[in-house]
Amino acid sequence: MNRRTVFLTTLAVTTALTLTACGSEEPDAPAKGSGKETLSTAPVSSAPASDGRPAVALPSDLSYTFDWPKTGDKEKDAVLADSEQSIRAVDQAIVNQNALDKAYLYYYEGEAAAQTEQFIQAYVDAKARVTGKYRYYHFAVQVRDGGEASLVYCEDQSKAFDMYLKDRKVDKTPVTENSYVLYTTQLRKNDKGVWVITKLLSERGHDQCRP
Secondary structure: OOHHHHHHHHHOOOOOOOOOOOOOOOOOOOOOOOOOEEEEOOEEEOOOOOOOOEEEOOOOOEEEEOOOOOOOOOHHHHHHHHHHHHHHHHHHHHHOOOOOHHHHHOOOOOOHHHHHHHHHHHHHHHHHEEEEEEEEEEEEEEEEEEEEEEEEEEEEEEEEEEEEEEOOOEEOOOHHHHEEEEEEEEEEOOOOOOOOEEEEEEEEOOOOOOO
């Protein structure tokens, strides 16, 4: 059982935070796969700051596809936009090896912030970060009175892996049903007009997300 699986088992009741695709038997690493490849140093891509939101800068070996087109509803689209940035911000914290990175803390609070800090710290302790391609799809967003919302979506981790920083080796892992994750998030609109995540739950291998 790999570190990723052990970590998630510990937090299974309260969190959806997941490291990338499973497939290893080594307990001391986020994701030890069957094959390795060296990743060369890549330039950094960035998402600029807007309306006071923090900029997010990520290596170009990380990419994201959000298959959730605009709904035409202003608040729903704001939930989707802030959720996209929150996902990138967590990966920036992992890349920066900083479990208290300000960008992700801009989008998480309370229980969700505490759990996310633990998730990032697991990568810091392992001296590893994420790399590869993520895809998000099958979304459902609801906005309720009182500035509350929910977002349910799927994540495809089949082309996402962990990379150890010392030798920049990418640990390839096989694609299984656990490479597809269903997330359920609860959000609230704060006094800055930002949709922040207050609760986050997940389920690996959910039939709604499997191809």
